[in-house]
Amino acid sequence: MRKRSRRTRTLPAVVAAAVLGLAGCDAGGGPPAPEASRARAAKPAPVWDRSPDSIAAVGDSITRGFDACAVLSDCPEVSWATGSDSEVDSLAVRLLGVTGAAERSWNYAVTGARMADLPEQMAQAAVRGPDLVTVMVGANDACRRSVSAMTSVADFRADFEEALATLRSSLPRTQVYVASVPNLKRLWSEGRSNALGKEVWKLGICPSMLGEADDLTSAATARRDRVQQRVVEYNKVLKEVCAKDRRCRFDGNAVYDYDFGTDQLSHWDWFHPSRDGQARLASIAYRTITAPDPVA
Structure with a gap:
């Protein structure tokens, strides 16, 4: 035992x-x-490709080159995203070369578009199967006939999320560059000294910010401040939603922070980017897209 x-x-x-x-x-x-x-x-392949081979652009009048060549007219050849103009040296030209930009870049932006229009534009862009989609939209959501008519922050967020989901449903690996909404109050401040520009503003360009441009009363100031605050809130949404997508890069408010001067503004309306302004936007986009790491 x-x-x-x-x-x-x-x-x-x-x-x-x-x-x-x-x-x-x-x-x-x-x-x-x-x-x-x-x-x-074995090293894992990088999530972000700094040299995409094709580009589709979505957005509003800025991406269409509105008022950069003639009054109240689109001029897509000077678009910061896909234009062919040598003075602009667009993002597509910088990344793809002149021939590549002509063959493998597409512009689906529409003058007057708001965030609610972005899902449809994304669906159109997705058909091309681009490596990169550029997004610049939101100014028209704040540029309404009145402050009360501005797009709500909640709707802005929902529409942007829907737009990204639309792209992802068919192109899960396509990269997205998102530009911030410009500082509209700065544009008002720069342009209000030009008599011709103010006359063009009266035709209906961003009335919530540019209406009664010389009115400096407390009520007018409060109105402009509310528009500006909404732009800040829109940019916060762009940053937050983009951050949830590993193949999306926000510009870190670089466009919003850029100090547009009279040389960078259209001499037709003193609000939209000129050729020089379009070139600055192309430079910001190129710097963001080709950076080793996303903007913090």
Whole structure:
């Protein structure tokens, strides 16, 4: 009986030693398996491609080059995103070259478009299967006939989320560059000294901000401040929604923060970007897209 008892006590000790020995090998005590060595040696492909091979642009009048060449007219050849004008040196030209930009870039932006129009534009862009989609939209959501008519922040967010979901439903790997909404109050401040520009503003360009341009009463100031605050809130939405998509890059408010001067504004309406302004937008986009890391 005593011998049987010693064997019973010895067996668990042997099993335990064997288990511990196996655990030690798995933890690195022995040479790694060839498969493990190969897995460690293989580097994962980067999520963000800094040199996409095709581009589709969506958005509003800024991406259409509105008022950059003639009054109240689109001029897509000077678009910051897909234009061919050598003075602008568009994003497409910088990334794809002149020939590549002509063959593999498409502009689906529409003058007057708001965020609610973005899902449809995204669906059109997705048909092309681009490597990159550029987004610049939101100014028209704040540029309404009155402050009360501005797009709500909740609707702005929902429409932007729907637009990204529309793209992702068919193109899960396509990259997205999102430009911030420009500082509309700064544009008012720069343009209000020009008599011709103010006359063009009266035709209906951003009335919530530009209406009664010379009115400096407290009520007018409060109105402009409310529009400006809504733009800040829109940019917060763009940043937050984009951050949830690993293949989306927001510009870190670079467009909003850019100090547009008279040289960068259309000399037809002193509000939309001129050729020079379009070139600055192209530069901001190129810098954001080709950076090793996204803007913090």
